[in-house]
Amino acid sequence: xxxxxxxxxxxxxxxxxxxxxxxxxxxxxxxxxxxxxxxxxxxxxxxxxxxxxxxxxxxxxxxxxxxxxxxxxxxxxxxxxxxxxxxxxxxxxxxxxxxxxx
Amino acid sequence: xxxxxxxxxxxxxxxxxxxxxxxxxxxxxxxxxxxxxxxxxxxxxxxxxxxxxxxxxxxxxxxxxxxxxxxxxxxxxxxxxxxxxxxxxxxxxxxxxxxxxx
Amino acid sequence: xxxxxxxxxxxxxxxxxxxxxxxxxxxxxxxxxxxxxxxxxxxxxxxxxxxxxxxxxxxxxxxxxxxxxxxxxxxxxxxxxxxxxxxxxxxxxxxxxxxxxx
Amino acid sequence: xxxxxxxxxxxxxxxxxxxxxxxxxxxxxxxxxxxxxxxxxxxxxxxxxxxxxxxxxxxxxxxxxxxxxxxxxxxxxxxxxxxxxxxxxxxxxxxxxxxxxx
Numbered sequence: 001x002x003x004x005x006x007x008x009x010x011x012x013x014x015x016x017x018x019x020x021x022x023x024x025x026x027x028x029x030x031x032x033x034x035x036x037x038x039x040x041x042x043x044x045x046x047x048x049x050x051x052x053x054x055x056x057x058x059x060x061x062x063x064x065x066x067x068x069x070x071x072x073x074x075x076x077x078x079x080x081x082x083x084x085x086x087x088x089x090x091x092x093x094x095x096x097x098x099x100x101x102x
Numbered sequence: 103x104x105x106x107x108x109x110x111x112x113x114x115x116x117x118x119x120x121x122x123x124x125x126x127x128x129x130x131x132x133x134x135x136x137x138x139x140x141x142x143x144x145x146x147x148x149x150x151x152x153x154x155x156x157x158x159x160x161x162x163x164x165x166x167x168x169x170x171x172x173x174x175x176x177x178x179x180x181x182x183x184x185x186x187x188x189x190x191x192x193x194x195x196x197x198x199x200x201x202x203x204x
Numbered sequence: 205x206x207x208x209x210x211x212x213x214x215x216x217x218x219x220x221x222x223x224x225x226x227x228x229x230x231x232x233x234x235x236x237x238x239x240x241x242x243x244x245x246x247x248x249x250x251x252x253x254x255x256x257x258x259x260x261x262x263x264x265x266x267x268x269x270x271x272x273x274x275x276x277x278x279x280x281x282x283x284x285x286x287x288x289x290x291x292x293x294x295x296x297x298x299x300x301x302x303x304x305x306x
Numbered sequence: 307x308x309x310x311x312x313x314x315x316x317x318x319x320x321x322x323x324x325x326x327x328x329x330x331x332x333x334x335x336x337x338x339x340x341x342x343x344x345x346x347x348x349x350x351x352x353x354x355x356x357x358x359x360x361x362x363x364x365x366x367x368x369x370x371x372x373x374x375x376x377x378x379x380x381x382x383x384x385x386x387x388x389x390x391x392x393x394x395x396x397x398x399x400x401x402x403x404x405x406x407x408x
Binding site: 251 | 308333350401
């Protein structure tokens with residue numbers, strides 16, 4: 001089992017233990033991804049492109065950004081779980097399409 | 103090397119081959135994640151929660167959703183690359199925080 | 205009647221004429237706002253801050269941006285309609301809060 | 307002067323008084339719109355469509371939603387200011403396009 005599948009199972013167990021399955025419809029999870037992506041973009045909104053680089057970020061700011069990245073990823077992985085989609089597979093499929101397009 | 107690291111290297115090579123590194127600042131990539139998350143949520147906006155479930159989706163709609171999920175993931179992985187962040191690590195860190203919180 | 209109220213009535217009539225009221229729940233309209241905001245941010249994602257200024261934008265790019273701004277506004281106004289919220293009032297209320305905060 | 311123009315001037319004065327003009331590039335403001343739209347959609351993510359209706363919302367939840375709507379609107383109006391775009395005009399233009407399309 002790859003690491004994404006391991007995380008998927010862990011996130012599922014976490015949701016199940018809290019009876020959150022009822023809330024985790026694909027529609028709702030797509031909203032959660034969008035909400036967290038909004039928090040991620042907000043971390044960068046007043047930084048210049050230069051200031052957004054790793055070397056320019058304070059340790060505290062970087063930690064905040066890392067947690068926002070994680071939040072997006074967690075809901076995205078949860079969404080692939082309830083939709084029974086293989087995340088690695090769909091990424092590979094999309095990269096192949098991009099190869100042909102650009 | 104895990105699969106996410108393999109994808110990260112592949113996405114980086116794709117960007118480099120097109121001279122897109124100049125555009126791929128953390129700030130810009132956070133915008134790309136938000137933009138793709140907007141497309142993902144748009145796929146679900148007029149569906150009921152029930153209609154958003156895998157068993158209710160047409161093959162075509164599911165394929166569209168998969169590609170939007172992939173787009174969010176690709177830019178999120180690219181963002182972790184330019185920030186030199188380990189995606190699996192930060193997810194584990196955030197899940198540990200969530201365990202303590204909920 | 206102010207202009208926002210006039211637009212609100214017009215947008216409502218447009219939705220009613222197409223039997224879209226059933227889709228226009230507050231939840232769904234919040235998703236539409238997020239989806240259109242994603243398209244708006246995507247217009248700017250590969251531009252530098254300087255390139256994003258009015259004087260640097262081509263007429264065509266500016267027209268695209270204007271339409272994305274309008275899409276966000278249309279769904280936001282529609283959301284205030286179904287929630288029976290006065291947009292001008294809530295903006296004034298929030299600006300007053302901001303005055304005290306910053 | 308219509309109410310949107312009045313709000314535009316007020317929001318501009320607020321930003322100027324805090325020396326925020328330097329941060330308020332169109333690119334950055336599009337990010338702020340997306341960030342606030344993310345907070346708006348997050349208010350609704352675990353509600354059913356029925357629960358999202360005005361009659362079902364608590365006074366406190368409605369107040370939270372109103373402030374998120376206001377935040378999206380404030381940054382959208384600020385964006386139209388720095389781009390020198392007439393919001394009412396572009397909404398009318400987009401509604402005319404929609405009339406022809408649907």
